[in-house]
Amino acid sequence: MTTNESNPPIILIAGHWLGAWAWDEVLQHLTADGRRATPMTLPGLDERDSARASRTLDDQAKAIRETLIRAGASDTEPAVVVVHSGANAPVSLVLDQRPDLIRRVVWVDSGPVASGSVFAPDAPEDLDEFPLPPFDVLGEQASLEGLSAEALRRFRTRAVPEPGPVLRQRVELTNDARPAVPATLVCCSIPQVRIRELADAGHPMFAEVSRLDRADFVDLPTGHWPMWSRPGDLAHIIVEAAARPAG
Incomplete structure (x- = not known):
């Protein structure tokens, strides 16, 4: 019989x-592979939402909690959450609010944020939304390695501007149970040896990594969007991480 423990x-x-x-x-x-996987669109990133530019990190965290519960997650049968890049802020809020719903977090070229973090502290108050930058600009901030012309075309065509409130909101975290949730860090554009060094040195972007009680590191050398450059390998890593014991 297949249970939440194995799947x-x-x-x-x-x-x-x-x-x-x-x-x-x-x-x-x-x-x-028979996995029960649910991809979600965060509030503010649904192009059909006429009020999307006003969505906040709190809205996103609420949607994640609701998605977890709809997927069957509970304190007795928690779920695995796979987090890419800037989704780390709302997921960090959920880890603070309902760590009991999460069995393991798989951070994909990402990691937990610290309390007090703001993604874009210099973003002006009148910035309603932030569209996908030109790729030559984006490539200076995050590696585009491994992305085909078709992947870039799809990225450009389907990208939805990021809501200004999400970029400006400060993340407030208070629950000391948060670092106890097991984690797997999938290291793509930065290898794990460098991430460990930065975490040990207290670098602001990686300081929370050093606080994790149980963390596995997996190198997946590619750019910042491995779901397009190495989807099969990323799926394999997710399956292996989900199969790890919860305790």
Whole structure:
């Protein structure tokens, strides 16, 4: 009999500008393997939402909690949450609010944020939304390695501007149980040896990594969007992480 212990629900959450569609190729591999995977679009990143530019991190955290519960997650049968890039802020809020719902977090070229973090502290108050930058600009901030011309075309065509409130909101965290949730860090654009060094040195972007009680590191050398450059390999890592014991 298959149970949550051997096949927990998996929630897939992509970063800035992306919706559930970003996981299409990974999802094909996961479902072929019999996994119960649910990709979600965060509030503010649904192009059909006329009020999307006003959505906040709190809205996103609420949606993640609701998605977890709909997927069957509970304090007795928690889920695996796969987090890419800038989705780390709302997921960190959920880890603070309901760590009991999460069996393991798989951080994909990402990691937990610290309390007090603001993604874009210099963003002006009148910035309603932030569209996907030109690729030459984006490539200076995050590696585009491994992305085909078709992947870049799809990225440009389907990207939704990031809501200004999400970029400006300060993350407030208070629950000391948060670092106890097991984690797997999938290291793509930065190798694990460098991430460990930065975490040990207290670098602001990686300081929370050093606080994790149980963390596994997996190198997946590629750019910042491995769901497109190496979807099969990423799916395999997710399956292996989901199979790890919860305790």
